[in-house]
Amino acid sequence: MVPAYAELHCVSNYSFLRGASDPEELVERAARLGYAALAITDECSVAGVVRAHLAAKKAGIRLLVGTEVSLACGLRLVLLARDLAGYETLCGLITAARRAAPKGSYRLTRCGFATPVTGIVALWRPGAGEGPEGGEWVGATFPGMAWIAAELHKGAHDGHELARLRELGIATGLPLVACGDVHMHARGRKRLQDVLTAIRLRTSLAEAGRRLQPNAERYLRPIDRLAKIYPPELLFESLEVASRCTFSLDEIRYEYPDELVPPGETPASHLGKLTAEGLARRYPAGPPGSVVATVRHELRLIAQMGYEPFFLTVHDIVVFARGKGILCQGRGSAANSAVCYCLGITEVDPGRMSVLFERFISKERGEPPDIDVDFEHQRREEVIQYLYAKYGRERAALTAVVITYQPRSAVRDVGKALGLSLDQVDLLAKSLSWWDNPEALRQRIAEAGFDPDSAVLRQVVDLTRQLVGFPRHLSQHPGGFVIDNRNLSRLVPVENATMPGRTVIQWDKDDLDAMGLLKVDVLGLGMLSCIRRALDLVNGYRGSRLSMADIPAEDPAVYAMAQKADTLGVFQIESRAQMAMLPRLKPACFYDLVIEVAIVRPGPIMGKMVHPYLRRREGKEPVSYPSPAVRSVLERTLGVSIFQEQVMQLAVVAAGFTPGEADSLRRAMAAWRRRGGIEPFREKLVGGMLARGYALAYAEQIYQQIQGFGEYGFPESHAASFALLVYVSCWLKCHEPAAFACALLNSQPLGFYNPSQIVQDAQRHGVEVRPVCVLASEVESTLVPGRWAAGHSARVGDGFRV
């Protein structure tokens, strides 16, 4: 009978430059080996536990959450959360330790622990020559919940080690438990683990010497092998320890901030009231029936999922911004709902785009809605400070972004570790372009003049491939905020960001989505600043009170200008590629602009969808759909996948993916550069489509599209939000060229063109530009009735005239 075992001490690659395996790889392997449970205990971090949690649910193995720490006095511990309260304590400890040290390191002392600590299991890892004093402290601080970790790896002193630990156990009264000090999921990762050590020590493998681990035993070992190394009672003890830890990340629930809902109201009632008010405001003549129906449908969905607080939070932010005259615009599938239009979060009229909002919230996904808000770039900081002020630094924090190894940085670090000289490494690194997938690496190496078959280069290629996608460090997301009613550091540890005064949590956006925590992206968009300035100028000299919502829709003159590609300065469609596309695509309505924004992107280009779409649009190719299901998805884009959601929807309707599987596909597409991600789906995609009677050629085509999309496909809702700004800026350029050019100059740097080009373009449109004048000019460019004087900031040499 094979004994059972639970691994209590394991670090993933979120212990940067130490662990050599993903959390998923570790979880899957532990499940395959039949472990009773696996603890992910990254060093002073829980950055990887959400991914591990999701993988553990899928693999059917119990996950323990914990962390490994070294105290300032040299004591080494593994701490495991027993229950929710213990988890909160753990997060508090990690937060305190991280905040007490510069970014990237931590400092924890014995004083940081209350005595006694409850809700946490502590495993003591005595170092060589350490006496029982540390263990006594551990036993006193974690009464009844302290063990000595026995970690044997076929080292030099294994025999003595066990005896020594037993003696320590007698001296301190702590029982022994078998642990693995696992750094990788399989022995094959040892080479990568060595490379990580060399990178961490900033040296080469040859010079790292005995600082590398002597053998590959720190992996998830099969239980029968463990049985030969550890006495059975120690293995059994691991189950004992695991049984004391019942905490699961599922227990974490989002709590919305109390301030959002006025007393006497519920979130649902408050949202309903605000929506009704907004509806009346938006449609003073009375809302159309379709819109009302949509609003009701959405509110029902929101209530079902309990997502009211998300909308209320964003509404609050937008109200603040509007109150300060900061232009803002919501973005994202949920942002472009009818409810959000009523709340003023977005300006996209659902009446204009009835086909858009079928699955804005995926009920099956169980994920909170995706709401980003773009603010004027130059005033974004005010919004951020408002959030910190309103919720306090304890309840609001920035999300993390995991900076991972890209092909170039991976080749650099691997090359240095293998002892290549700095210029060789540079040559290798430069020979890769950002787009390359790891398979092209070999070819590039040969082109750079190296011999790809030499042992060293083969190792470089192999290890680079393994390293790409590995987390390197946490960085702060530029605007992703997480807000909760409780002190955040009890949900997830908070650490110092590089910017002084900024703090960041250890989870990134995907982790927050999985955990159901409120996340709002507060982003800056330069064009919003420009539009506000232009509107201010126009209102200034015309005496009007024009706002973005007041701009007349579907003006043919605007579309005519766009079709001529006379779009210098216009949001999104001013680049050369866009200017080449505009005369071909000839946008004539709002939805055309939506397509225009999304089509000139790497996704559709690499998916080879651009030309088929154009040909169909120009009538050179017949539009056909292999099935009504496909038709419903692709009709609005002439049978061609342009938007990211269409790909997902195709997988569901044509290949029979469940929404959950489609979601995995979406994640894999986002992460394909990391792990060559969507290969596993190929079988299911093509097979599914074949099973439903589609031609192989079509299935292959769809698969290729999906591969090309990767994370470069643009979601329809985002394209719609952008299309609105495209229209507004185009309208301004068309009807108020002086104000537009002036605003554009004052918002520099913005866009593709420099001030000189902007001025020349304005002049071509009949605007008189006055040169810089010491007497008359202001710091910014201004409009003068009858003329526009260029300000000092413009540095141009001619005058404008309206």
Added chain:
Amino acid sequence: MLWVALELPELPLQLLERASESAPPLVVSEGPSQRPIVACANDAAQVAGVREGMTVAAAQALAGSLRCVPRDEAAEREALERLAGWAAQFTSTVSLEPTGLVLEISGSLRLFGGLGKLLAALKGGVRRLGFSATYGVAPTPLAARVFARAEVRGIAVRSCTTLADLPARLAELPLFLLEWPGRTQETLADLGILRARDALALPRSGFAQRFGPQALALLDRLAGRVPDPRVPYEPPARYKARLELPAEADGVEAILFPLRRLLAEMEGTLRGRGAGVQGLDLVLEHPGRRSTRLALAFPTPEREADFILSIARERLGRTELPAPTVALRLVAERLQSCAPRETSWLSGREEKAVGRARLIERLSARLGNPRVFGIALADDHRPERGWRSSNPAPRSAWDGGARPAWLLNRPQRLVAGAAGPSLQGKLDLVTGPERIETGWWDGEPVSRDYFVAANPTGETYWIYRERREPGAWYLHGVFA
């Protein structure tokens, strides 16, 4: 102030006689080469009737086996200088005189335990160097020299340690012992002023008028009425010494005696300067051929004659001399400060134990420098790469697993049956496995499980199981 003067009247002879123990008849000649005159004759020659002043031809007629060597004043001067350097171990104020040295020793009396002990050490040392000298002790250098020269002529003078006593001691000494300027001495003699007492009694102004201020100054200095500073001799920064052998020396043994003398002289010089040498060239001159040069090197600065002699002896033993040796030279280019070796306070017991540095030096001298090296740790898990040769150095700490004292150059395949490996008996695995898997990046990967194993006769080995070849066992080391 207290001065000791050394007179070496027979210096020309002793230059040659130092080099050997026996003293066959020997004269030093000077004068025109057509008609050389005997300047000095040693005892053996004098017994045969040779006297100073006679022609060499006459001398040779008296003693057939007489050896005659022309006088080499430069060599005499050099020898005096070396002796001055040697004498620096007694005091730092050593001054050269035409025929000897004067040493100011008032500062050294306490160190040496009093005048008597100092004089004994000085005299003994000089004798060991192969010189014979006479000594005088007085409060002024001139007086000391007078005393020493008096002794040469057989006039015994007691040491005088205070100025007050000086006139009394000087009183009876003849005036020709001083080196008067010009013909002063003859004039004084003509006037009947023969002894110091007389000269000192003369009125000063008259004396100066008659004989010149220089002569008066000489008297004043003699009596201590006027200071008589001497410039201390500064030996050059390098040490050079040459000793000519009385006869051609064949082989090594014959060289050792003069070499010991030379080394003793060098030791004194070095001791006086608190210095030692780390590199010393010993040159053996052969007639008509290129000299043999031995370069001796020491890990730390040395000066003790016995030690250097033993090193030199070993080197000479391994060197083949192409021809007999006629002269020895010692050259040390750099003198370095040398801390004195602690002497054991268990005096009387000869220290047999040799220090580590000395042992290494001896072994290197005997076996050749490249063959003596130390072992240091190298930073690598692979045992064959875990060490490197280095200069012998103190031990470094090892905290890893057991490592054998002997490591095989190449691991040796063991016979292994179903019951496991065997080497002169079945091997019992005592400790292990210690798994070492590393080195994949430089083409020498290692993947082994190491065990300490013992066979029935109790021999302990370090063996491993090669993980890439199932069933393959290798021997890698032996525990002493």
